[in-house]
Amino acid sequence: MKIKNSIERKLYDSFDPEYLEVINESNNHNVPRGSESHFKVVIVTDRFEGQRLIQRHRSINSALADELTNHIHALALHTYTPQEWFEYYSELPPNSPKCLGGSTKASI
Numbered sequence: 789m790k791i792k793n794s795i796e797r798k799l800y801d802s803f804d805p806e807y808l809e810v811i812n813e814s815n816n817h818n819v820p821r822g823s824e825s826h827f828k829v830v831i832v833t834d835r836f837e838g839q840r841l842i843q844r845h846r847s848i849n850s851a852l853a854d855e856l857t858n859h860i861h862a863l864a865l866h867t868y869t870p871q872e873w874f875e876y877y878s879e880l881p882p883n884s885p886k887c888l889g890g891s892t893k894a895s896i
Contacts, residue, residue: 791824791859802851807832825861832868
């Protein structure tokens with residue numbers, strides 16, 4: 789997962805997101821098992837305030853220039869301001885999953 793980690797690190801450093809999810813979707817494509825070539829990014833940050841969609845995508849593409857040039861075949865971007873996320877989903881961006889504490893396991 790080195791490409792995924794690189795994407796996450798660069799997007800956190802560049803955009804200080806309130807929410808970031810990087811999903812490796814390579815297994816949905818005709819690539820070898822374990823590939824890191826197709827990704828979806830969901831990012832919520834106030835840095836997108838006042839920017840058009842093309843500006844947001846260009847800024848992400850710029851931050852991930854090396855990955856796009858050398859590693860990534862496809863990148864789906866879902867970019868939101870916190871207000872847009874709230875308007876679309878009627879809630880704030882999701883936080884990290886709740887910790888179940890130690891070795892406690894959830895009952896199903």
